[in-house]
Structure formats: C-alpha cells, structure tokens
Amino acid sequence: MQSIKQVMKEIVVVVDKKTCDVCQSEYNIYERTDREGEKHVHGMCMTCENNKLKDTLPKKEDVEDYKFNNWIINHEHIEKSIDQAAFESYQPQTDNQREALRLCKGYVSKFNNFSKKHSLVFKGDVGLGKSHLAASILKKLREQGYKVMFLTTTDLMNMIKSTFNKNSSQTQDDIIKRLELLDLLVLDDVGAEYVKRDASGFETWASEVLFQVINSRQALPTVYTTNYSAGDFSEKYGKQGKRILSRMLNSAEIIEFDGMDQRINNF
Ligand SMILES: [Zn+2]
Known part of the structure; x- marks a missing residue:
C-alpha cells in the first residue's frame, strides 16, 4: 500500500528551455508527474504573463x-x-x-x-x-x-x-x-x-x-x-x-x- 506521502507527491523537473516568440526571453519547460504517474508538460513566458497582468492594473x-x-x-x-x-x-x-x-x-x-x-x-x-x-x-x-x-x-x-x-x-x-x-x-x-x-x-x-x-x-x-x-x-x-x-x-x-x-x- 502506498503511503499518504507517496500519493500526494508530484514530481516537477525542468526538461527544456524555449525562447518566447513575442519577447524573445528564455523560459523553462517543466514536466510534472502527477499522483497517478501521468506526465504533463508546462511552460509559459513569465515576462509576457507579468506584462499582461500589468495591463489589467490601472496605469x-x-x-x-x-x-x-x-x-x-x-x-x-x-x-x-x-x-x-x-x-x-x-x-x-x-x-x-x-x-x-x-x-x-x-x-x-x-x-x-x-x-x-x-x-x-x-x-x-x-x-x-x-x-x-x-x-x-x-x-x-x-x-x-x-x-x-x-x-x-x-x-x-x-x-x-x-x-x-x-x-x-x-x-x-x-x-x-x-x-x-x-x-x-x-x-x-x-x-x-x-x-x-x-x-x-x-x-x-x-x-x-x-x-x-x-x-x-x-x-x-x-x-x-x-x-x-x-x-x-x-x-x-x-x-x-x-x-x-x-x-x-x-x-x-x-x-x-x-x-x-x-x-x-x-x-
Ligand atoms: Zn515573452
């Protein structure tokens, strides 16, 4: 039987780097393995995400x-x-x-x-x-x-x-x-x-x-x-x-x- 700790555990590793098409900055691609052992790939340009956030705040x-x-x-x-x-x-x-x-x-x-x-x-x-x-x-x-x-x-x-x-x-x-x-x-x-x-x-x-x-x-x-x-x-x-x-x-x-x-x- 799996322990609670093992069930909850998710593993995240950097698997790649990408250059943003919009702002040309480099960002990480992560691979996350969930509790069921399935793999998900994530990654987004945080520079662009932060700018989007700034746009929604009053100037x-x-x-x-x-x-x-x-x-x-x-x-x-x-x-x-x-x-x-x-x-x-x-x-x-x-x-x-x-x-x-x-x-x-x-x-x-x-x-x-x-x-x-x-x-x-x-x-x-x-x-x-x-x-x-x-x-x-x-x-x-x-x-x-x-x-x-x-x-x-x-x-x-x-x-x-x-x-x-x-x-x-x-x-x-x-x-x-x-x-x-x-x-x-x-x-x-x-x-x-x-x-x-x-x-x-x-x-x-x-x-x-x-x-x-x-x-x-x-x-x-x-x-x-x-x-x-x-x-x-x-x-x-x-x-x-x-x-x-x-x-x-x-x-x-x-x-x-x-x-x-x-x-x-x-x-
Ligand atoms: Zn960007």
Missing part, C-alpha cells in the same frame, strides 16, 4: 487623471442660472451679440490649433450673456474630453482661502499648479470678488493671488469675463491692476458685449 497616468477630474468636480461651481447654458440656448438680441456667439463657436472649433490668440476676454455690462457663452465654450470642450474648469474669481479666492486652514490637504501653490494643468480655465467675473482695502487702499493679498493665477495661464487658453474697464482695474487693485489687465490681454481676443441687460429688459 499611473489613469489614476492621476481620475484624481484630477475629481479635484475639478469638487471645486467647480457653476451657478444654476448658467448650469444648462449652451450655444443653442443663447439668444442674441443685437448684432454685437450675434458676432460674439459666432466668435465663441469659432473658438471651440479651432481649439488647440490657435494661430495666435489662444484666450478670450469678454467685456461688457452684466446681463448680456458673457457667463452663458463662457460656460457654453467650456461644455463643448468638456464633451470633447478636454480638462476644463469654470471658476468665478470669488470661488477662486475662497478656494485659496481654504488652504489657510491647517488641516487643508492642498496649498496655494498646489491650486495654482493644478489650474495650470487645465486645457481651459474660465475665470468668470474678474473684479467682482470682494477685496478688502488695506491701509494703502488696496488689499494686496487678493490682487497678488489673481495676478499669480492669470500670470501662470498666460501661455494657456483662458476665458475671462469682466464688466470692468481699465480704469476700474486700477481703482480696484491699485498698481497691480495694470499688471493683471496686461496679463489678461496677452494673446487674448477681446469680445465686447453691448445691448440691454436681458434680465432688466424682461422685467
């Missing part, structure tokens, strides 16, 4: 991409009034607004293939659809897979302020670096953020943050909206006003909006 870039998308979703805040904004729902009332719509559609169609000006500055009074068109551009590009983000300057300031909390997981630099990674940033309502005046008349912190962000986006597609004039910039940000405005206008096409405030018009 580092994909993980980073996922994290970045989440960061955008967690920090983006699009106001309800323009949440459903689209080119199709923009109703131009004047020739100027029709032209603005045409330019914005053109911006999307030539995105990432700009000859010269890669940014837009929407200037004009409130209620003419600047934010509506900016959000429409953003949505079209997001549909195409671009990394895009809509931020009001107020949201931007609040986001930066939240980093002052010692439990914050990100720093001001982290935020500015992430904003730099976006294919498109919409910075809505520049000038509307609350700026507390300091002893010299201007709050340097807010204007410095704004300058840093705009400066870092200079070579990158950015859409700004504002109802401020050059004079308003100086009045609001002091000396920094001119620098902020000049960075905004660098490589930007200015689209001026005129007409009546639709909200007042429909009142």
Whole structure:
C-alpha cells in the first residue's frame, strides 16, 4: 500500500528551455508527474504573463487623471442660472451679440490649433450673456474630453482661502499648479470678488493671488469675463491692476458685449 506521502507527491523537473516568440526571453519547460504517474508538460513566458497582468492594473497616468477630474468636480461651481447654458440656448438680441456667439463657436472649433490668440476676454455690462457663452465654450470642450474648469474669481479666492486652514490637504501653490494643468480655465467675473482695502487702499493679498493665477495661464487658453474697464482695474487693485489687465490681454481676443441687460429688459 502506498503511503499518504507517496500519493500526494508530484514530481516537477525542468526538461527544456524555449525562447518566447513575442519577447524573445528564455523560459523553462517543466514536466510534472502527477499522483497517478501521468506526465504533463508546462511552460509559459513569465515576462509576457507579468506584462499582461500589468495591463489589467490601472496605469499611473489613469489614476492621476481620475484624481484630477475629481479635484475639478469638487471645486467647480457653476451657478444654476448658467448650469444648462449652451450655444443653442443663447439668444442674441443685437448684432454685437450675434458676432460674439459666432466668435465663441469659432473658438471651440479651432481649439488647440490657435494661430495666435489662444484666450478670450469678454467685456461688457452684466446681463448680456458673457457667463452663458463662457460656460457654453467650456461644455463643448468638456464633451470633447478636454480638462476644463469654470471658476468665478470669488470661488477662486475662497478656494485659496481654504488652504489657510491647517488641516487643508492642498496649498496655494498646489491650486495654482493644478489650474495650470487645465486645457481651459474660465475665470468668470474678474473684479467682482470682494477685496478688502488695506491701509494703502488696496488689499494686496487678493490682487497678488489673481495676478499669480492669470500670470501662470498666460501661455494657456483662458476665458475671462469682466464688466470692468481699465480704469476700474486700477481703482480696484491699485498698481497691480495694470499688471493683471496686461496679463489678461496677452494673446487674448477681446469680445465686447453691448445691448440691454436681458434680465432688466424682461422685467
Ligand atoms: Zn515573452
């Protein structure tokens, strides 16, 4: 009678070597004799098997991409009034607004293939659809897979302020670096953020943050909206006003909006 040990025993020996057809590495061929004494031949290229396994694991870039998308979703805040904004729902009332719509559609169609000006500055009074068109551009590009983000300057300031909390997981630099990674940033309502005046008349912190962000986006597609004039910039940000405005206008096409405030018009 065979002992348990003998029954369980399987014998494995290397009987051959092969070169992998795919990666040309050498691997062993084993012969296994099972409990019944039958022989089985095995052997596979472990280099290729390991690569197959790697392919099924999420790639580092994909993980980073996922994290970045989440960061955008967690920090983006699009106001309800323009949440459903689209080119199709923009109703131009004047020739100027029709032209603005045409330019914005053109911006999307030539995105990432700009000859010269890669940014837009929407200037004009409130209620003419600047934010509506900016959000429409953003949505079209997001549909195409671009990394895009809509931020009001107020949201931007609040986001930066939240980093002052010692439990914050990100720093001001982290935020500015992430904003730099976006294919498109919409910075809505520049000038509307609350700026507390300091002893010299201007709050340097807010204007410095704004300058840093705009400066870092200079070579990158950015859409700004504002109802401020050059004079308003100086009045609001002091000396920094001119620098902020000049960075905004660098490589930007200015689209001026005129007409009546639709909200007042429909009142
Ligand atoms: Zn192989």
